[in-house]
Amino acid sequence: MVAPWNTEAIDSQFKVVTPENIAFNYQVAGPFRRLLAFLLDLAIRAAVILAFFIVLSIAGVGSIFVSAGLEDLMFALMTLAAFFFNWFYMAAFEYWWNGTTPGKWLLNLRVTTDEGEPINLFQSAVRNLFRYVDMWPMVPLPFAVMREEMTPEPVVVTFLFALIVPIFNQRFQRIGDLVAGTMVVIEDRSWLMKIAKIEDDRARLLADYIPPNFVAPRSMVKAVATYVERRRYFTTARRREIARHLAEPLLEKFGLPADTSYDLLLCALYYRTFLSKHSADGTKEDSQLLGDLTQQSNPYSAAPNSPVTAQSK
Amino acid sequence: MKVAHLIEKRRVYWQELENLCAQMANSRKKTIGARNIARFAALYRAACADLALADSYQLPPNIVDYLHKLVGRAHGQLYRSRRVDWSKIGDILFRQIPREIFQDRCVQLTFWLFWMVFLLAGFMAANPDRFPNFAADIVGAENIDMYEQMYADAPSSRNNGPTASGAAFYVNHNTGIGIKCFVVGITVIGGICVLLYNAAVLGATFGHMASPNVSEEVSEHFFEFVTAHGPFELTAIVLAAGAGLRIGFSLISPYHKEESLLPEELPEGEESLFDKSRRVAYERIDSLRIGAKRALPVMGASAILFILAAMIEAWISPSSLPEQVKQVVAIFCSGLLMVYFIVLGYPRRESDAA
Numbered sequence: 001m002v003a004p005w006n007t008e009a010i011d012s013q014f015k016v017v018t019p020e021n022i023a024f025n026y027q028v029a030g031p032f033r034r035l036l037a038f039l040l041d042l043a044i045r046a047a048v049i050l051a052f053f054i055v056l057s058i059a060g061v062g063s064i065f066v067s068a069g070l071e072d073l074m075f076a077l078m079t080l081a082a083f084f085f086n087w088f089y090m091a092a093f094e095y096w097w098n099g100t101t102p103g104k105w106l107l108n109l110r111v112t113t114d115e116g117e118p119i120n121l122f123q124s125a126v127r128n129l130f131r132y133v134d135m136w137p138m139v140p141l142p143f144a145v146m147r148e149e150m151t152p153e154p155v156v157v158t159f160l161f162a163l164i165v166p167i168f169n170q171r172f173q174r175i176g177d178l179v180a181g182t183m184v185v186i187e188d189r190s191w192l193m194k195i196a197k198i199e200d201d202r203a204r205l206l207a208d209y210i211p212p213n214f215v216a217p218r219s220m221v222k223a224v225a226t227y228v229e230r231r232r233y234f235t236t237a238r239r240r241e242i243a244r245h246l247a248e249p250l251l252e253k254f255g256l257p258a259d260t261s262y263d264l265l266l267c268a269l270y271y272r273t274f275l276s277k278h279s280a281d282g283t284k285e286d287s288q289l290l291g292d293l294t295q296q297s298n299p300y301s302a303a304p305n306s307p308v309t310a311q312s313k
Numbered sequence: 314m315k316v317a318h319l320i321e322k323r324r325v326y327w328q329e330l331e332n333l334c335a336q337m338a339n340s341r342k343k344t345i346g347a348r349n350i351a352r353f354a355a356l357y358r359a360a361c362a363d364l365a366l367a368d369s370y371q372l373p374p375n376i377v378d379y380l381h382k383l384v385g386r387a388h389g390q391l392y393r394s395r396r397v398d399w400s401k402i403g404d405i406l407f408r409q410i411p412r413e414i415f416q417d418r419c420v421q422l423t424f425w426l427f428w429m430v431f432l433l434a435g436f437m438a439a440n441p442d443r444f445p446n447f448a449a450d451i452v453g454a455e456n457i458d459m460y461e462q463m464y465a466d467a468p469s470s471r472n473n474g475p476t477a478s479g480a481a482f483y484v485n486h487n488t489g490i491g492i493k494c495f496v497v498g499i500t501v502i503g504g505i506c507v508l509l510y511n512a513a514v515l516g517a518t519f520g521h522m523a524s525p526n527v528s529e530e531v532s533e534h535f536f537e538f539v540t541a542h543g544p545f546e547l548t549a550i551v552l553a554a555g556a557g558l559r560i561g562f563s564l565i566s567p568y569h570k571e572e573s574l575l576p577e578e579l580p581e582g583e584e585s586l587f588d589k590s591r592r593v594a595y596e597r598i599d600s601l602r603i604g605a606k607r608a609l610p611v612m613g614a615s616a617i618l619f620i621l622a623a624m625i626e627a628w629i630s631p632s633s634l635p636e637q638v639k640q641v642v643a644i645f646c647s648g649l650l651m652v653y654f655i656v657l658g659y660p661r662r663e664s665d666a667a
Contacts, residue, residue: 016388022361024384075478083485087492098338098393110389118389121397122609132496136503169598175499178598179560179605187389188382218371225373274316274373 014171014185016116026116026185028171029109031163034184040103045089049082087129094124110187114171123180130176134162198228198275203267210272211254220246221273228270231263239263320376323363327383330356337390357387407657410610415658417611419562420555423508427551430512431519438520448521451513457521464522464534480627487546487626488619491553495612498557501565508554515547541629541639544646545622552615556608563604564597 013025056062056074065074084092093101099111099119111119111127119127138155166172171183198204216224223246231239240262247262256265333353336345364380372380414420438448449457494511498504521527522535629642 016385018361018384018388020358020361022365022384024361024364024388025381026385072476072478076476076481079478079481079485083481083488087489098389112389116385116388118393126605126609129492130496130499132493133499136497136500179499179601181602181605185385187386218368221371222374225375229373229375273371 012170012172014116014183018116026112026187029184029186031166031172033107033186034109034172037101037103037107037109040106041090041101042103044102045085049085052081088125090131091121091124091128094119094128095121099124104184108186108188109184111182111184114181114183116185119180119182123182127174127176127180127182130174130179131162133175135159136161198267198271200264200267203264203271206260206264206268207272209254209256210268214254216269216273224266224269224273227266231267236263316370316372319370320372323359326356326359327363327379330360330383330387334386334390353387354391357384357391360384360387405610406614410614411653411658412660413607414552414555414611414614415654416660417555417559417607419558420552420611423551423555423558426505427508427512427547427554430509431516431547434513434516435520435523438517439524441521441524441526448517448524451517452521457518460518460522460535461527461531464531464538466534475628475632477627479631480624483623483626484620487549487623488616491549491615491619494550495553495557495608495615498554498559499561499564501558501561504554504557504561508550511550537636537639538630540636541642541646542622542626544643544650545618545625548650549615549618549622552611552618556611556615559608559611560601560604563600563607566600 012028012030014028015023015025017023056078062074065071090101094111097105100109104110111124113119113123135157137160138157162174165175165178169178171177173183177183227243227246234242243262243266247260247265250265250269251258251260251262330353333345333349333356336349337353360380360383364377364384367377367380434447434451437444438451441447452460490511494504494507497507519539522532625642625646629639
């Protein structure tokens, strides 16, 4: 809806229409971020079990139970705890923490339904029970040597289903996600929201030379903004190379000297569209003369011995 | 108005909304206070409006991105996961589930498959002169030895009778098997294989214990132990496998009878306000979802049966109660199952009126 082309398909964006009738985009989480979250959860579970074990055996809490004659009860509680931990750890967190588990929370992931709504208890239970199928196909260890002296059922858990199924749908859903009708989205909590600052005074001055009645079309504004917001990642030569496609025709149109720095022109356009006090619709007093520019040497030209010209030939 | 001014003006509100989101994520709703909640709602609506207008304001793309994330985050806080409505649980458990199970073709299929194979394996294992080594082939020779040793003593004298840890162990072990049976059902073949495997092993074990190869005493101990919890446990396996197959079949054949569908599931093709593409009803994925909806209650019933069976297995089966009491328990349990599935489950008209 914002972009003229379908960015949702390539950016794995998913559009949600809220009851307020507003459409906003969620970004669907890819398999690798989710794998990381899963491993984190696994590590957390292992750590909790280890801590539990240490408290029971080393810290001597276990012996208190034994001396009180509650050994049996203790084992019962431990087994039950292991059962719920094993099958329902993820589901419980996803239910109480609004679709996140500790691992997902750390990686800014959240489970929602296909429509972007919160999941309910059954959905969280189902999508996590089916983790067992994700481990399929399980294959026995290949060689007799490897099978020897192993506990029953020596199998290799391949996790092939977990890898293959998400490839075949657009939202990277696991089997459990498909059955429960859920998806995992990225929910960033930290972001930078800034309008790029134009530190260069020359850009501000140059902005005055842009004809006051020029109103940039929507797509051009977008292109300019995208360029200016990321130009700090580029070298001077690269800036020139990228900016020239837009800047060259503009220079011609504005009647500015052809050796004006392309980068500077786009910055000026950005400044004028978003930052300057003057309104963009050309109501400013037309006092400045473009003629001044041709008489003196162009102060906005890229320096002839700068790396700009040296590298870009 | 200049864009930078506009953003500076609105940014205060956006940041306030951000802070409120963080607060709501960290604490319960009650501690936030009514004033903040009302404020949150107002700010959220304002942010939604800003997002909708972003295009006509010509906001820079990174601000639009920011607004998408902000609205998404606030949306996630506003619409949170709902609590379960426990008041309907009785109605679901005693009216809806038995009817669904009674009519469920998959449960019927697993029921017949399981008992056929169980009885066949039992029969073959019980006649070792006609089918020598059958039980050992199916169950494994060392497992059979282990069982025979296990039941050499009377159940009550083994591992000190009933214990809480025993109950927990059975819950863990048996329910785990049930869940696996259910979950694997999505790959229909896998589900049927697991079911048949369980049926064959259980049947062969039962048959072997009844065969003349095993001493009178051991087989008596075995059946004394197994009788009480058998009905619930075997039914639970059948139900779990049936629920799994229901999901698997709904994936294979995406056709559902119209009368078995709820009004909101009828094929009408959803059409959202912004999305032109009309979805064809019953793509496999939708069918899968309907299947899952049908299967879940069955699995719930199965889980309850597994837990009940584990309780009986832990507290009654190994106890020193006389064998007749255990048999009475088994008969009582079977009767309960009959009432539940047949009396409560028999399809009737008044459900339509209700």
